Amino acid sequence: MPKSGDDAAPPAGGQPEDKVACAAPEWRRRKLHLVSCEIFFREMCLALSRTPNQVDAAFLPKGLHDIAPEKMLEHVQAAVDAIKFENYEAVIIGYALCNNGLAGLTAREIPLVMPRAHDCITLFLGSRERYQDYFFKNPGVYFKTTGWIERNRVDDGELQQLSIPNQQGMNQTYEEMVEKYGADNAEFLYTQLYDHTRNYSKYTYIEMGLEQDANYKAQTHDEAKERGWEFENVEGDISMIQRLVDGQWASDEFLVVPPGHRLTPTGDETIVRTEKAP
Template identity: 50%
Template sequence: MILKLISCEIFYREMCAAVAKSPHRVDIEFLPKGLHDLPPGEMPARVQEVIDTVPDDTYDAILLGYGLCNNGVAGITARTCPLILPRAHDCITLFLGSRQRYREIFDANPGTYFLTSGWLERGETSGDLADLSVQQQLGMNRSMEDLIDQYGEDNAKYLYETLCNGTKNYSRFMWIPMGVEPESMLQAAKEKTAEHDWKLETVPGDMQLINDLINGNWNEENFLAVPPGSTIQACHNDRIVSY
């Protein structure tokens, strides 16, 4: 098969590793991390623009390297060839290999921020995406000093804890090695943990979902195949997405 992969750059190393071993030809296009932080409707519109530039009659399918991502793929329409996407709420499902495993680890580890090579290398949103993000528009990225200057110390403390301190309910990082990153990534994870004075735990990643996406193993349990002319929808059950 000849496939087109449109993926969030958070999967850069993992997708490239999978494509290198795939029996199929896969043309890759990465989009910047942070689309899911844009106001509602912006992410699907941007991904749709890329899909609409894919030449007709060139590919057997377009693969989406995304989870549902805060409804970021809901509303995307397949044009002339099928869209294939994982049944996943977000990217961590793909890093852990299944939504069942993600749920087990998530439920057993409250207050955990997950780290992968992509989150260490590309986790900071910058440029126009940062300026357009919901966080920026609501003032969630402002410093305590900036808030004090505008609102006074007491009001600033309340606003900071309410709007700006997005990590106040977290106490640990969980490092997910995928087997495709250099060993130095563990040291980077340790340094980030020290900055926050949190705990660091490690849970092995699983390339199964990523490999299945790239290799064409699209079983209905784990993947949605959207036929031409149909539109991705979020569904409020374990299937996560439908059309």
């Protein structure tokens, strides 16, 4: 008889006992839980469908990026803490450091696995070296992906209320500003606070190869044209996302945070490290 227990079970029955025992480690499915930003929804779903591991997933709203980092951390930590840890080997994190919104994320009973990345673009491009190189060659670039086209909105009232622009008085309409500060100041403030074209000059669409049609690329191209920005289409690379869900966690690419530890920014090219949780 094959050994009992899911971990050692072969993918299909009927294999001789000795072969099963021998093949057990190879067939072992790791049970993981993913906590991810919804920006990766399509990429994660594709990677999850192809992984040998058994992965449950929770997606959190993109709007967490617009609130103060310590508030963002609260939400992500709550999602991690809601996982029934006894059912999983590790929690894999579908986030980057995200402007310190993940700084302080703590592993309680099982390890956390965190990509070494400043933001999601590293994961879309497949490596932080490639991102770094592209970023500094194209300082005025604004990236688009399926997720950034479909999910770049905040429809949660609570998150909207907490958003930094809202908290800083930077969410007012032009008419509201005219009313409050006069037409002349409103025009000045509008240029200072809302004119995105002021410093950006280029849209780059990252084509992940999972798009069913050319609409995302075309939409980005049209928006670039409308703003008078440059447009570039670059090929994405899902391999780093796949390695995250597959459990291929090389230490230069991922940080494993052991139980009782938390992640903290390094301020250098390693991006994050672990420290003992207080």
